Amino acid sequence: MVALPGLFGAKEKVWIPKGRPSPFHDGPTNDQLLSMVMALTVEVSVLRERLDTHERVSETKGGFGAADVEAYNADNDANAARSSLRSRIMHKVFRILRQETARLENEDQDYDKIMKEFDDV
Amino acid sequence: MDAHRPHPMMPASNHDEIAEQLAIVDMKMFLATKLDAGQRILLENKVLPEFQKKHGREPRNHQELRKEMEPETAYQAYLTMISTSQDMMWDAVGTCVDRQLDDLMDLAEIKNPKGSVRVNPDFEVPRYIAAQDIHRMPGNYHGTYGERDVRQGAVFDRGAVVYQMGRNGGYMNDIRGHTIISHFLSRWPEGMPLRILDMGCTVGHSTLAIAGYFPEAETHALDVGAGMMRYAHARAERLNIPVHFSQQNAECTDFEDESFDLITSSAMLHETSGKALPNIFKECHRLLKPGGAMVHLEVPGRYEEMDTWSRIRGDYEIQYNYEPFWKGAITADFDKLCKNAGFNDIAVGYQDATVKAEPGNTQFGGPSKGVHRSWLMISGVK
Incomplete structure (x- = not known):
């Protein structure tokens, strides 16, 4: 089984850089929100890429491919x-x-x- | 090249980890082009005219305008996003490394090495490194978490691919090494060093490229982290290039006088300090044999050539990408530093970035072609 990023049990640790915190907004809420949106954007990109891989792998193994997905009604x-x-x-x-x-x-x-x-x- | 494990020592990435890293590269590219361009427009079309109207005069310096930028929500969002994307990058790579750290430590055990590694348990990390985590990389260049640890090397190796966004030679990240030798061979086409030292080598990205041009030479390399040096050694061995790594301070090494024919560094000087710079140049002079050459590579773009937005952007690097000597390095008088250290035949100028160094090339001395297309070279002879 392939280990998923972020799932490493007991070794989990939140690493933070040593340096001054970044007070870019009047309050931290907007910064936190934007950070979460960015993380979500990356997660969606990863999901989208995984779907793309599914189509490509399926096609090389004689299954359906992207064209079949497009043709689906x-x-x-x-x-x-x-x-x-x-x-x-x-x-x-x-x-x-x-x-x-x-x-x-x-x-x-x-x-x-x-x-x-x-x-x- | 297999993206899962592009070279035998690099931490392996699975499908989703690669997708995550690439998404962050694209996000950083989007920020560095589209959103960055927007900040310049915000500055020139809104903040500057409003400043002129409000004060009835031109701004005295970029800091005055930066303060007027700070309340702008677009600028705030931009700052948040560049720092967050940097933290996301180290987190993505860090979690990937941490899940396989035991395997990497096993891989780093090399039987019958052709090179070597020396670490120093009593090593004192220079304050300019230890004070904050450069590039926001948690654990920094020197963090070491046990006697067999290689974590920071592994994080830096995989992270540098994402950070440089593929513009420094893909997974090998070695364009700067080729560019150093391109500069060396443009000035001394017959040059054939037999003993080489690469300072501030991190995982040996440039070191291995440099060593590759001179297979007869004995190549040494140094940096400040024990874990970093262990990883660099294992990486070099697994790529079959013998290098002798040691954990040392470039200001005061333990090599004997006149030990080397060529001393190099890649983008190391701007991670030091105003006090360290003259020490490093003097140390290079001490370590070189008479007639030996020093070639330092630095970030292109000098402070006096930068426009207002680039200077404001530079302030971010200093304050929030934790690069305290960024401005010091791009305002330093390198010609004078070389002279004061005793060097002759000094050259300071831009060399075109290259993936293959050719003897007698004429790619030195023109204007900077920009980040990753040119590098500032500082060279001289003892």
Whole structure:
């Protein structure tokens, strides 16, 4: 079995460079977010490349190749299943934006009052 | 060449590790071209005109403009991304190395070596190296984690391929070594050194290229890390080129006077300090035989030739890529340093990068063709 990057059990250690931290933004949140997006971008690239390898290896072994994938026509069932997959991804990725507006809709509680309530107890 | 293990000592990378490394190379290339170009536009089309309007005068220096760049979100994002891509690179390579470190340490045990390796348990790492992790590489050049450890060498070997983005000779990373000899042979076409020393050799990227031109010569190489030297030795042996590696400080080596015919270094000087530079040149002079030659290679581009954006970008290298001597090296008066150390027949100028050095070539002395296409050469004779 081929070891996957990052999966090395007990040896795992977070290596950080010795040097001043990089205060590029007013707060660290944007830096952290951007760093996560970059890491995700690389992960997606790795996944995409793995798919490409699958097509190429399959073709050299007499199986299907990229052209077969291109020629594939999804039927109605497949299209419906894919549509729900896509919706699920949109929901996951943009959840945070919808949470912001959902709160505006439901904002009828006086939280300061609630805090006091518990404080009093 | 097999990307999984391009040479017999290099840490092996599996499918996804290679894909990860290549994605980071592409990301770094995207940052260095597309986003970098955007910063120049931001500076010239917005920040500079606003500065002129606000202050009614031209900026006195690039720092004044850098401060005005700092609140710009595009600039902030750019800085975050270049430092993050650097950290991602070392993390990708580091995890790849760590999962196979035991195997690499076994591979580094060489029976009947043709070269040798000497480490020094009492070695004092120079402050200009030890103060921060150069290039943000965790563990730096000298980190060593046990008596058989080779980690930093392995990380640097695989990492340099990603860092140089393939522009320094692919997996062998040896264009700078060829370029050093190209310079040597452009100045001394009949040159045939019998004893060679390569300073600041890291894993021996340039050393092996240099040694390859002079198979009759005895080649030595030094750097500051024990693990690095062990890896360099194993790499050279497995590539079948005998080299004698030792853990030493280029300012004060333990070689006898007049030990060498040729002394070289590849992009080492800018990782030292203003105090170290004269010591290194004096040490080269001490170690050379009369008539022997010194050839140092350095980053191309001198500070006085740089525009405002390049200087602002340079500040990033100094502060956040942990290259404290970056500016010192590109403003240093190398001609004077060579003279003060006692050298004659000094040349300081640009040599075209090459993968094959030819005697009597005329690729020295023109203007810089840019990063990785030209290198600054500093050479002289004792």
